[in-house]
Amino acid sequence: MKFGGQSLVLTSMKRGIERHVGKFYTRKIAAKNIKVERRQSSNDGEAIQRFFEQQQQVLLAQTKIIALDGGAVTVPEEELYRMVETFCRHGKGAQCWQSLFKECIEPLTTKCLENIEAISQAGLKSITAAFLDEYDMWRSRILKLQLIYFYLDRSFLLQSGNGGSDILRRCQDLVRDRIYAVISQRVETDFASIFANLVRGASDSALLLQQCENVVRELCGESSEQYQRIIKTVAVQSRLYFKLQAEKWQIMSPVQYLQLVVDTQVTEHRRIQELIKDSSRVEMIMSALPEEMIVPHVQFIRRGVTESFEDELMFPYIRQLSLLSFEGSEQQLRIGDIFRQWIETVLGPTFTNIDIVVQSYHKSSRVTEALADADLINKAPDWVAGFRNSMRGKRNLSEQLAKFSDSLLRKGAKGGDSLKNTADVKTLTFLLSCIPEKDVFEVYYKRYLSKRLLVGRALGLESESELLTILRDEFGPELTESMETMLKDVRTNSPATMAQYRDSEIYTKYGNFDLNVNMLSQNAWPQFPASTSPIRLPSQMYSQLDNFSKFLSQDPKNTKKKVTWQHALSSCTIRAHLNEDTKEFDVSLHQALVMMQFVDEKKRPHMTFADLLAATGISERELTMSLHSLMTPKVKILIKEEGDETRYKFNWNFSSKLRRVKVPSVARGADDIMLPHKAIQDTLERDRNMEIQAVIIRIMKARRTVGHAELVMEVLDKTKSRGILEVADVKKNISKLITDDFISRQGRDVYDYVA
Structure with missing residues (x-):
């Protein structure tokens, strides 16, 4: 090929076929190496310049067809690709990019903005829908251009000295500044309206919202102010929805209310998770649910917990409570407190005989297991605390529990099983752990044991020994020492x-x-x-x-x-x-x-x-x-x-x-x-006073000088395995020892041991 007096010899060299990023594959062919054989003509530069101008005109004409008309090119895309590579190899990448940006990309972006405004003003679509449709069209055309200008991307635009961004990113920045900046407020307002209708079930535009969130994140970035406003819109509308629904559901029963709250938590969490992929932002938005639906209505929900213990709704309600997962739920609901109060205020007053106590135990056992499995209470402390407070001061229950153990040993285990595996023994050990007056239980247990051993009512010495072993392991040898001696006498x-x-x-x-x-x-x-x-x-x-x-x-x-x-x-x-x-x-x-x-x-x-x-x-x-x-x-x-x-x-x-x-x-x-009840109580009182006095003497003998408060607390601690004492009992026995000259008072609140 000759231009003027100069000949250009174009030789081509095919290279291997490689994949390109985009919707289709194209063959990457190295640009022809242009070797200029210098002749004697002096117009070499003008010829080359005309050659590049002609190539640029062809290239721009074809890219305008793609960008502005959305049509198909008339020149093979491989030839267009070779043209771009030729420009870049000869140092004309900047000129190529400037012409592309000015002649194609800027007009396309302006045209998209005009279309959005026209569609929106005509009322054909919402501003958000119009924006998303135009952006989708704009993006598909830019991607086609990016395939043709692939060599420009790699050899020029992505170089750090030229900004380090590819064609798509540069074009998106243009859309952000030229389009979204103009319509952002209207899009955000429309987004809020669509989302509000969506959560209320008035529309089914979840896909539209997802597309909008993706586009804003893609154009502006997750840390941008524009994207944060979208997230804030979702959070505000969700909070408002939670608040309105909570107020609307107050007319329902606590059980129905809680079920709706749990359903809302599951539904909204899934909806927001589909809309926003960042889990931390999802949790931030969902934190509004307990703040609006639980915290302001804690008393209402707690009342439902108490009511649910009394009917068949108990276990479904507990399952609903277990599904409520939010930070601080245990502190807010305090189910353990409700459970203890239920035992004390509802079950406690009915504790008049051991049969009712056992029935209450089995009922509360089912509730306890369900609450503990749901991680709503700390099983042992909450359960024992409720029963202990209800049984405090009711010494007749200690006597009846001893009678319950008597009937247990007469009945025995079925099928040769160990007593330890029977439900009655588990009931016995639990209720005994709740009874403060274990010394009262011991007195009556010994009398029933003597009847069984001496009058022939015992199920068997092995069963007697097994139960005493269980009690010793649970409550210490102080409780069973004399009983084991009784068994040893007979055995x-x-x-x-x-x-x-x-x-x-x-x-x-x-x-x-x-x-x-x-x-x-x-x-x-x-x-x-x-x-x-x-x-x-x-x-x-x-x-x-x-x-x-x-x-x-x-x-x-x-x-x-x-x-x-x-x-x-x-x-x-x-x-x-x-x-x-x-x-x-x-x-x-x-x-x-x-x-x-x-x-x-x-x-x-x-x-x-x-x-x-x-x-x-x-x-x-x-x-x-x-x-x-x-x-x-x-x-x-x-x-x-x-x-x-x-x-x-x-x-x-x-x-x-x-x-x-x-x-x-x-x-x-x-x-x-059996001695008369009055005689047993007198004996018990005497034994208890003697034990308290013995503990006081041991403490004083070891310490010599002890303060009043410290002495009282230490006595209560050392005698707690035998039953919970009253402070008045300790004070009475301190006064008795002072009168008997075992200890003396030094000052107001200090005692000395008298050797």
């Missing part, structure tokens, strides 16, 4: 002593009478009431008792010990040869004495109440109970004959499928081994 000490007695020379069996003795440690066992009248035992029984007493007196360990026989605790097994069969009857000693009066039927076939009273020496009350127990429908050993005088005779025709018949325990007078 180990008594059988060993009886084995030695039967191997001794003193042992003699008198007729059909045999003796088995339980050796009880007086310090461990409860105090039993003295017999109201001296009963008359058969001579063979007296002989057996005398022999055993002699055996004990010969043991050096027992020389200083006094033996006291507790006949009310005795039981007997009587073998009776009836008319049709031989039966064995397990009865109490009083019942046995009554039955033995009828051994010689020929001498005394009938006996009156007065005859039995004189023959046995049993008190009237005890004799009446024994007679009734021997004439029950199931065990009719005696027959009552009415006439001028009521008489009793032995039922020699008694029949039963069992070879060994046990008289029902309820009718055997075993309750008589």
Whole structure:
């Protein structure tokens, strides 16, 4: 090709095909290396200049078709790409960019702004929709231009000395300054209106809002003031929506209200998350929900919590509460306080007997598990605190809980399971942990334990031992020490002593009478009431008792010990040869004495109440109970004959499928081994005072001088395992020790130990 007197030799070299960024692929062909063979002509520069001018005209004409008309180029895009590369290789990148910007990009941007204004003013579309449509068209055209000017991007525009931005970024800056800056206020206002309608369900423009948020973030950047105003618009409208909905829902029940709040939290979180991708901004916007829907209505929601405990809505309501996830929810709702108050104010007043307490325990147990699983309460402190406050001062519950454990040990575990795995034992240990007066429980438990061990009501020594082990592990050895001694007396000490007695020379069996003795440690066992009248035992029984007493007196360990026989605790097994069969009857000693009066039927076939009273020496009350127990429908050993005088005779025709018949325990007078309630309370008070005084003496002996407040707090701390004391109890015993000269007062609030 010749221009003027100069020839240009154009040689081409194909390079490998590579992918380009954009909507389609194009072949990257290196620009032709222009080698100028100098001739003798002097117009070389003018020819080259005309060549580039012609190329630029072609290039601009084609790019205008894309940018301004949105049409397709008539020259292959590869040729246009080679033209741009030729410009850049010859140092004309700046000229190429300036012409592109001035002739194509600026007119396109101006045209877009005019279209937006025209569409908006005509009311065909909202300002936001018009802006997004025009921007989408503008962006698609710029991307096509960027593909053609790809070499300009890489070799010139992206160089740090030229700004470091590609064509798209430079063009977006132009849109931001020339278009969005003009219409931003109207777009933001329209955005707020569309979003408000969206959350209220008045429109379905979520996609439009997402596109708007993406475009503003793309044009202005996340840190820009324009984008922050969009985020603020979402936050303000969301807060307003939360507030209005909360006020609207106040007419509903707390349960329905909370369900709507939870549904709103889930729905709005998803909606805002789809609109705004930044999770931190989403959480910032959603923080308005508890501030508008929870905090101002905490009392309303808390009332619903209390109400829900009373009906079938309890568990759904708790599930709704667990779904409320916002910072400070536990501090705001204070579900643990509500739960404790519910136990104290609703359940507590009903705690009149152990059956109601157990029912309340099972009910609150279900609530507790649900609340704890939802992380709404701290299970152990909140639950125990509520029951403890409700049971404080109700000593009768300590007694009833001991009775509950008595029925538990009579019933035992089913299927051979361990007692530890039974629900009743879990109930027992929990309620015992809530009872402040554990010493009261201990007193009554020991009495019921003595009944089970001595009158034959125990389920088994293994079960007794297992329960004591559970109580010791839960509440310490101070609670169970004396009980374990009682069990050891029956389980180990008594059988060993009886084995030695039967191997001794003193042992003699008198007729059909045999003796088995339980050796009880007086310090461990409860105090039993003295017999109201001296009963008359058969001579063979007296002989057996005398022999055993002699055996004990010969043991050096027992020389200083006094033996006291507790006949009310005795039981007997009587073998009776009836008319049709031989039966064995397990009865109490009083019942046995009554039955033995009828051994010689020929001498005394009938006996009156007065005859039995004189023959046995049993008190009237005890004799009446024994007679009734021997004439029950199931065990009719005696027959009552009415006439001028009521008489009793032995039922020699008694029949039963069992070879060994046990008289029902309820009718055997075993309750008589318990002291009267008043006597138990007096004993308990005395023991408690002695324990307090012993603790005070130990503290004073170790410290010598102690302040009043410090002494009181230390005594309360050291005795808390036995039950919660009142400060007045400690003060009373301090005064008692001062009066007895164990300690002295120094000044007003300081005590000295008196050696």
